[in-house]
Amino acid sequence: MNIVAFERAKQGTGASRRLRNSGRTPGIIYGGEAQPQAIEVDHNDLWHTLKKEAFHSSVLDMDLGGQTIKVVLRDVQYHPYKQQVLHIDFQRVDAKTKLHLKVPVHYTGADESTAVKVEHCTLNIVVNELDVTCMPSDLPEFIAVDLSGLKKGAALHLKDIKLPRGVTAVTRGSQNNPVLVSVVAPVAVVETPVAAAAPAKGKGKGKK
Structure with a gap:
């Protein structure tokens, strides 16, 4: 650009x-x-x-x-x-010096995953961009991640994806394998049985 x-x-x-x-x-x-x-x-x-x-x-x-x-x-x-x-x-930018930048993550295939298509789960996108280092010639415009393999009860972590050639993710502290996408199971709706209607009271009896 x-x-x-x-x-x-x-x-x-x-x-x-x-x-x-x-x-x-x-x-x-x-x-x-x-x-x-x-x-x-x-x-x-x-x-x-x-x-x-x-x-x-x-x-x-x-x-x-x-x-x-x-x-x-x-x-x-x-x-x-x-x-x-x-x-x-x-x-x-120095062609011989690594860059440290945030790169957007593009997720695809969510609608084709078992989690969404069959098990009707909701996918929660936790990370929209990744901190990376790479040489200027290897800098990707974005990182593509395929979600078509997600299943109910699973989560996609950083180490589950393949980064472009020459690109290394930068993590901090104990967060060396953060969650990128989590799968939220559908909320089960429990129907409450309707209480039986109380019998109608009889109308006033005749005088003795």
Whole structure:
């Protein structure tokens, strides 16, 4: 994916405010052997591009001053209630250095699984993205996971899936094999028997 950026000469709170009012978003590029560099990008283009999933998990080609720089998106700051991007951070990519990024997980085949199709269970998606490390050339746009083999009472763990070549999942502490998808059994509905109606009392007897 491509993004066009421009060098930003003026910095500071006032300069950033004026930049946003003009339809630009301030940002920065850091990492690698070069010094951090202040940049600005067109806000409308950025706003629409940020809606694309691949923009968050791909190596991007940034056109800056007539040169193309390989970068990855690192951070985005949004306005608390306006549809506005306040600031954006990119990291330079070194072809010989591993990346550490979050990659989205795409689940398929759920409707064909025994758990859903036969046993009418509900699948609870616990993890929507994975923390991974890999070389830039091995970075996947997403990780595909097939759920067609799930059965009632089962759960899909990290070690149950096959990661793309060159990609390693990053786990922390005791969570070295987290649950990605859990299977929730259908709730059994127990019908409560209706109590027998009490016999109707007889109407008043005749006078003796």
